[in-house]
Amino acid sequence: MRPLTVLTPAEVVSRLLHARSVAVVGASDDGNKASGRTLRYLLRYGYRGAIYPVNPRRERVQGVQAYASLADLPEAPELAVIVLPASGVPEVLRQCGEIGTRVAIVFASGFAEVGPAGARAQEELLAVAREAGVRVLGPNCVGAVGASAALTAAFMTGLDQDRFELKDDGVAFVTQSGAMGAFILNMAQSTGLGLGRFFSTGNEADISLPEVIEGLVEDDSTRVILGYVEGIRQASSFRAALKRARDRQVPICLMKVGRSARGATAAQSHTGSLAGQDVVYDGLFEQYGVFRATDVDHLLDLGRILASGQRACGPRVSIVTLSGGAGVLMTDAADDFGLEVPRWDDEWAGRMAAVLPAFASVRNPIDTTGVIASDQQVLRDAIDVCVQHPGTDVVMVMLGNMEREEDALCRILVEAAATSTKPIVVVWVGGSGRPVESLAAHGIATFPEPVRAVRAVAALVRWSARSGGAAPQSSSLEGTAEISAHGGADAGGVSDLRILDEVAAKKLLHDHGIATVPEQEAQDPAEAVAAAGRIGYPVVLKLLSEEVAHKSDHGLVRVGLPDQESVRRAAEQILGIADRMGVGDRRLVVQALVPSNTELILGMRRDPVFGPVVALGIGGVLTELASDVQVRVPPLTAADVESMVDGLRYRAVLEGARGRTPVDRKALTETVLRFAQLVTEQGARLDSLEINPLLVDGDGRPVAVDALAVCGVEGRDYAEV
Template sequence: MLEDLLQARSIAIVGASENPLKPTGRTLRYLRMHGFAGTVYPVNPTRDTVQGLPCWPSVAALPAAPDLAVIALPAASVIEAVRACGQRGVPVAIVYSSGFDEVGGAGEDLQAELAQVAREHGIRVLGPNTNGVIGATGRVTATFMSGIDDETLALRDDGIAFVTQSGAMGGFIVRQAQLAGLGIGTFVATGNEMDLSLPELIDLLVEAPTTRTVLAYVEGIRDPDRFRAALARARDRGVPVVVMKVGRSEVGAAAAATHTGAVAGSDGVFDGLLRQHGAARAHDIDHLLDLGRIFALGRPPRGRRLSVVTLSGGAGVLVSDAAADLGIEVPRWDDEWAAQLQAVLPEFAAVRNPIDTTGALVTDPTLLTGALEVMGRHPETDVILVVAGNMQQQEAEVCDIIAQAAAATDTLVVTVWIGGSGTVPGLLADRGLPAFSEPVRAVRAIAALMDAAGLPVATAAGDDEQVAPPPADADGVEDASGVVIDEVAVKQVLARHGVPTVPEEAVSTAAQAVDAAERVGYPVVLKLLSSEVAHKSELGAVRVGLADAGSVRTAADEIVALATARGVADIRLVVQQMVSAETELILGMRRDPTFGPVIVLGIGGTLTEVVQDVQVRVPPLVAADVEQMCADLRFSELLDGPRGRAPVDRAALTTAVLAFAQAVTEEGVDWESAEVNPLLIDGQGRPVAVDALAIRRAPGTGETTIEARTSPQEAR
């Protein structure tokens, strides 16, 4: 199917126009302009010729079934056209027409009928509401986008495939890439995804032998399971996927929904899913193209050590700062290797890294030959970054020097060329080398390549948006709807699956509390236990450090009186062994509207609301997922036991998180959300769940009626 779509040898244009400037006439003109060598069949019952080619009155009248049909007709005529294509044996059709699901109402009914006709006749459909495809290798320009309306534009293919849910944005990006000397050789706009969807197309493109990397512009995911499977296949095949996901804000999410009918899911969940499957996240168009360039033309480095050669000391400082921010080391060269550089550079050159040839390089570009030869042999260099600029008259010569040096070493060579004619990135791409026009963008791309290779980050970077816990209610007292599942019941479920929990007993009276404290062992924590109260500490219904029977009895009486005064009917108590710990984590589950249950692990306790440092992953989880979640926390050093704290037993924590994930996602668990906060780390570094809460899903709706969270100030 993908071959018929992107490497078709014959194309029918149903609704082809004589006017080459109209959208319905551009496809034929583009196919000729960009060198399509196959057969084109214009189909239009009102004309004998279209733009000089013989025209056919119908698909049925064609002399042979084409590989691909492009349907450029009003929405009301599309169904019959697709039916005719299916009956003629056309394997795949592109439907440009709008007026379907994206407009709602009657458009949804029309699209449903179109889908049924396509299924009945065994024809795959891209769209409707798409601006088509480009397959540069076969010169298939089955599109009406204006971005390729340029006779001087030579479509190039650097092994980059691009799938977009916005045809217009996709057109902008393709044009920008081509002008920047980056060959997006495959372009597919998914439109309404009535049949062919973004996940299926990613899956197909990953399997294509010419694909080096896949870029995606995403507004929402309709089939999350297939999307996850596509990312997993890409990871297994070693094909990097870069996703630019929009709809992070409330306004942006609403716009995405009205644009394509897609539902934008939680942005933090999406980040976690990409990280879980080794895909990269792009935050803007330049970033998307930069990652495409480095993944398509680069290769995995051995480590995170960068050596920089430049004709500008200032550029070296700029690169060093960016590298430090992104966890890349710029190591100082030792005397032996500095001396080797000094032997091939002027005596006034800086040779410790960053390496500054000064402006002498403009006069004598061959200085770069010796420097790169030494850098290519340097054992503590994993990536070489060349930073130059302007030198319009020497660009071709310097590109030759860089290409020759890159061919002679196993070390990745990346170039930044600032100013000049603007042709250097394309010249080096022709030699299979990545080049950029701005230093920080280059370092950011190099960091992504290192991240994709699984190389550990030396310095925590960024404060990307996190998935914060749901907000607490105003006074801690819920209605009596029964949606709150008390902590003892939750911990019993978790304990059955292997989550370590604190020793505790549920009781009803002060006398029973004293007896329970004797069995649990002093000191103890005493808390209100009620299906009506989610946030006990906010109600003042928690007492800690109770060391004897008298203090337990007094605390029990006080808590019962507090709850009674607030009108709480379900009044019970829980007596817990007090666990001493300084490190507190949060472990939770929330149901994402797109991906379903997701697991949250982060810094918890009193720091939860302050730092909002969490990682999110989508079940099922494996041990490597949990280990990566820990490593990706911005304050991950807290897990290593700073300032005398017990370091976290990573194996025990991993086991606990996997057990929690299994418990909250097993069949029959009707929880909308669940949370252990705090998950304490005891004196031996072992995790212990001391407080928990779950919110039951509202019956019949699959939605929660409230959002509630255990307060981090509750019992330790």
């Protein structure tokens, strides 16, 4: 057989959504069985391509002509859906390759998710598929759905309903959980959201979540991509897909589960995924502009608002409601989510008063009162004034109940949205529930609860600001220093890890352009006194040893020594403690005292999924009170560093709060960028690197005062499974 050209991610996605012919291998005549549902759904939803049931025991399956094998088909189908048990899958994949079918979906479970034996079976499946030139979605998945072609290559019961016909609003959904994905697809279509591109990736033996995202991004008709993520196996592919989405300005919204330690363990056992540390996902999502959903409603709300394709020029919201209480609730929520509800001035309050009853509230939020139940034109006039108002970026309309008036009010809202130059977002609480779906059909984002609507508008504002600017560029800082071959002590008993002493670690930092404290090494108390004289009092004295990582925990640090005698006594005491501890490598380091009232921590650690990551946090006493850290995955840009600083909860301490010295933001950004470049260059040889503390000196510039580096074997890096 002639070698086949490898399908690109875009081609794979296109086959799964738009295949013009489908073979269902193992199709049952009983449409209620799992093996019979795919064919039943294809017929039920009106798939317009050729359908080929493959069943050697029947001439017809569910009324459709059947075939004994793939070799008997009149053509090579563009997609094969394999509904057989696990044992029968490899042979069918071989047959797919022989006839030229390039993409297959495997529903069967019993592979890597069940343990070592299943993992071996999955490896066999993948080997057969690669030899045959067939791309595989699954195994252990529920399939794919392309609504525009009515291609329901799935067996999930969420398609057993009579409430909706599948529609496609350009909303795509990729899920690593088949059941949760099925629930979410049904919820979306039931509430009028055209989630019409659905992919369950299952065990991801071949086609992975990152590849599906990449393929969707290349499709110009994709408006927004949603995802349910349990864990990422291919970190570099995931980052590349997110970067491509950012560059093409396709919004991505992910619900990443496994946030808790116990949840991460459950995710690993469920799909064989490596969940990684959740804070790293937060940082990565921030880097690439990914929205993180906290629950299913939030995920679908993000899809609803971003699929509208609208843009908000700013965060200023005008609220039109028939309830003063609802206006207060939404104003509170706006403050929580970073939006503004500006009070209107006299001129514009007067314009609003001209179209509302005399007893209405006209300053924003605008309470039209219940008069709109009998006079819908009042609502239209109020919306028009809001759209014309120069201080309004988004108009939010909050209604409720009024089932008799639903149709008339929906017509008003559709007319207003059609002529508006600004986004109009609707909240409709109670009533029949029909307006949510009815307005969605006209592209009007509508929500059943006010706080959810405000949260969604905040996301729209953030996306509008992001998509209006150019993608950040990577740092071009130069750095050539390497880790020298120090013969250090083992770290934590791990024979292939070495601790660099503090002076060696700071030399590494200094060689990469990071400011470090002036210091000198000493072998005994006399040399320490001489070094202190050269540096100038007051000084800091520490044990210098590759055998002790955290010196302060053992009383091996003295701060603010004012004269020769204090240095001599401190040196004798420190060396005595080290001797009693059995430390063989006993040296001293004398440092200049850096006056500072602000401490930071800047560090690198190795994440099991994404490899070396950079963390910036508030240090000192605040570290003990509350963990305040931001994490990003290098390489970093200046924008990444700025977002790290802005994301710190206690960033006010860096801005001069309570008489502190304000940090030089430019200098801090450069320090973090240089640190990140060091990590990028040396990450394969470092297991961890930490500056603690990174002090802010009297000029606001960051200075590395203490550092710890743990080195591993070169080339030891995170796994790309």
